[in-house]
Amino acid sequence: MVSISDVKRWNPATLNEAATTAQQREQTLIHSGDDYGKTMPIEGWTGGAADDALSAHRLLMFRLEKLAANANVVHKALMQASDAIPPVQNAIHAAEELARKYGYSVDDAGGIIDAFAGREPSPEMHPEDRARARQQVADDLAQALRTAEDIDVDLATVLRRAGQGEFGSGNDATVAAAAAAAEIANPGLTLPEPPPNATAAQNAAWWATLSPAGQGILLRDHPDWLGNRDGLPGAVRSQANTARLPGERARLAQEQAGAQRMVDAAKAVYDPSGGVMGAALTRLQEVNGKIAALDAVQTTMGKGNRQLLFLDTTHPRVEAAIAVGNIDTARNVAVFTPGFTTTVNGDLAQYDRNMDDLRNNAHDIERRHGGGPTAAVTWIGYQAPQWDGIGDPGQSVLAPPAAQAGGDSLAKFYNGIGAGHDASGTPLHLTALGHSYGSTTTGYALGHDTPVQDAMLFGSPGQGAEHLKIPEGRLYSEHNAGDTLVPSYGNTGALGPSPYFSPDASHYHQMSTDASVTEAGQLNATKDHSGYLDAGSTSIHNMAAITTGHPDLAQYKGTVLADGPR
Template identity: 30%
Template sequence: MVTFAQLKAVEPAQFEQAADGWHKVSSSASAAKDRLDNEINAKLRGGLKGQGVGAALGRLERLSGNFHYMQVECALILTALNGLAAELRAAKKKLDNAVQDARDAGMTVKEDGSVEYKPPLVLLPGQEYEPSGNGRTPYVTTTPKQQAQGFADRIGDALKDATEADGKYARTLGKLITVADLSVTKDDWIDADKDRGAVEKTVGDYLRDVPKDKSPKDNAAWWKSLSKEEQAEYISLFPASVGKLDGLPAEDRDEANRVVFSEQRAKYQTELANLPPEPKPKYILAGRSMVLNPEWSRWNGKREHLKSSLDGLNAIQERFDVTGKVDPYPSKRPSGYKPTGDGLPPAYLLDIDPENNGRAIIANGNPDTADHTAVMVDGTKSKLGAIRTPIVRGTNLWQAASAMPGEPNVSTITWQGYDAPQNLFPEGMLNRYADRAAGDFSDFLSGLHTSHNPSANDHLSVQAHSYGSVVAGSAARQGTLEADDVMFSGSPGVQVGRAEDMDVPSGHVWNQKAKDDPVPRLGAPSHGHHEGLTQFITPHDPIFGAKQMSTDTRGHGNYWVAGSESLENQARVVVGRYDEVQLK
């Protein structure tokens, strides 16, 4: 039980000062992690080879993981300490107000918190009064005893609040410990997620809710209104919500989403490892037919979801691990092709959600400081479990664009921020997936402009493939597509019938169609702009008005083959070298 003397003497600012110290530790750990990942490890990957280098990288990557875990846990501690300070300050204020009111009423508050009052002078039978100080003797309906009891009760309430705060924060802070070893395991990250839940429950309403359904500019204004320590608290307590906010700096979104990524990856690894044995039998008799056992179907659905999401999470981790490499995906290169130039830049995770089909947004390089940014949106069958191929395409485009004359500062972004159709028919024939995604896509583009550093050039391109072009077209049709250039590859149609409807300057809509790509023809009746009974306009049609880029690749999914003219043309558009784009 917190005593009267203890609450009177407590200084909430001392807990805030302690929180400041934990913030410095958390920030230092974050800076150390970033330096390891983006400078030291990147240089080792880019310039050296051998067993010794591999062993050193393994140790340094483990050290980076330790720093990341330290950053997260220290941020939770600072949030809890600030929450405790806020609750103690409220309890202390309640106590001080009660004490002052008692004194103003002429009563004495003793060292143990009890309230002493003077016996009243009886004036009339049944009526009591206190000297009012103005020479009059007013009738009162509350006796001094009752008034004193009211002050005592208020003091008791303040002590109760302080005691409850002391107890719950002591329990929560006591849980923020870890085993002293050299490696951060998936169990540690699962524990970190539990720690977050405990801190969130403990601090209650200490932090206001993260904005929902606000514009990127509103999100940015809210974020800028917070101090660095308050931002750290929000990232520590609500990483998933903060990480999704368009308009926030890429570095802050990445920091928040890395926490979600590490915890969710650990969770999915644990759930897959602990999946119950396969139910038997797989098939059961239903009437005269053998059908799948519903219990087996549920088990298999859970297993396939866990495996698919983990495939995607592991592909993202692989991208983190190839930062600095000049040839990060050699198995995806054409035979005999060898990339040149700088190694891959740091990756920024701008969204991550492994639930259902999964979503992820990952950037090569910081889009806030890049002079040229390309947002790549893929189409049918896009999901987290299949994100490795889009990531490789994004790195190929980054390398091709960054290798252009003048050493342009480029960022390419793989945007899988929507629920894509998962089959060609019937889902791929429907517009509703694109229509639902359009608002999120527009907000993301607007958010890139909002968070962009004004000292850098802000040239933004959209590269839309297959059904992704339907998303881009729907975004332009329903609102405003805030881009400078739009490139379509293998487009089945974009819902609008003219390049001018895409919201970009005249002459800045580009199209690619490989000779044997069947999607533009097959998808036109569903996604092309209907003009008459049998005419369905797509970006490939001359009347649409797009510039037709030459394409030397074959098929529907090879527009990003390293070294190809198809990829080089995209890169020229990305960096604004329009006169060099090869047209048909």
């Protein structure tokens, strides 16, 4: 078992030198061996001596071909190990730097030591931030050692097998062919699979320990491992999910053909109740909806400057998340979760336009006041309630189970963005936006520990979780005039406390959605339940102001708040 101190002492340059030497020996074997291979048979030489010479020649060629094949595998494995070690060492170094930043140190055995043991840390170090950083350091070190152990075991195995001459058949036409065949047949070092049941931080740590070549191999061979893996960079997830689209479409086309056959067969069945045909049509409609959802995803991605961060076709309705902008390099990231009746095929296009408008508003604020670039995500990563499920307690808009399940997934998505930024060292200001039943889902997500710093719930029928883990003074709500779908009294019960009228409302900044005049010009009022994201509105301006970290630029209702009146 390797240790942190072992890995820090590893010298990839030494392996690289050994690989170069092995390659040179391989080339010598190839050139000299193939020249020697041409010496036999000798035309016109027959008889017993000729047969003995030819047999000895074949035996020597067999050995040369085996040597060249094994030299090729050794050279390749040494080069791979030389490339694989620096990312692991960099991951250890980054973990040590993160530890120091939050008042910890790492010993040679990988133990994490609290420099503030027995005394209070400096005031700017929030306990929750320190706890999260400590866990991140532990995850980074554990994954670095996991990958290092994989490199060590794989390389030792290759060297042992090569020493025993296990590579190559010895029956190739030339020595060069033997080396080339070994190159193809033996991939060299394996790549560690993603850690099982991993957190976003563990996924990020695993990815960071892989070499660029290894990452490229996994993107090529296993996009299904990567596309929905919280913690990986958005660019990687998008590339993987985009690569998955043709296969998903082909699979759904087969399902569509099967569903159509069921409909055709049902026509010949005597079924006065209509149950057989109804079931067949329902199945066909479900598959058609999934294909339409893939169409919507591809159309949206075709706009450019988009990232496909999530794609799941296994549920009754396709789930997806698409970002406008680059979540990896954005200083500010907003994640919008819509609500009742939302589907990818029905709503993604419009919500993507809304998020593009939000991002444009954010850029206008950034141009005037700074704050870094913004990305905005439409997250339809759960089975939002539909009209046909209103009587199903597990899927009804009148009950919390769908929001609770969605909130669990949404919290992981938030944590994935945070872990990706932690791994790259890119600052992050993460804002959660939730509309209608999506605000309940957002509330349940914020009942978990996440890196979300600001949250705005609008058109909310209830915040979901009883206590939202958001920094004090960073909760916001909007309630349009004419929006009769939000509670107008106290605690609503089934979907959680009201952000507007319950005692918990004192924790929210109550935002204006009336017409207003700001430095951006005249802004329009929004009304009713569906207008909160209207372009050119006070409402969307407020969201952009919060997303960019400029709450002072937003419009408020003048409610007395946790940090004083507005």
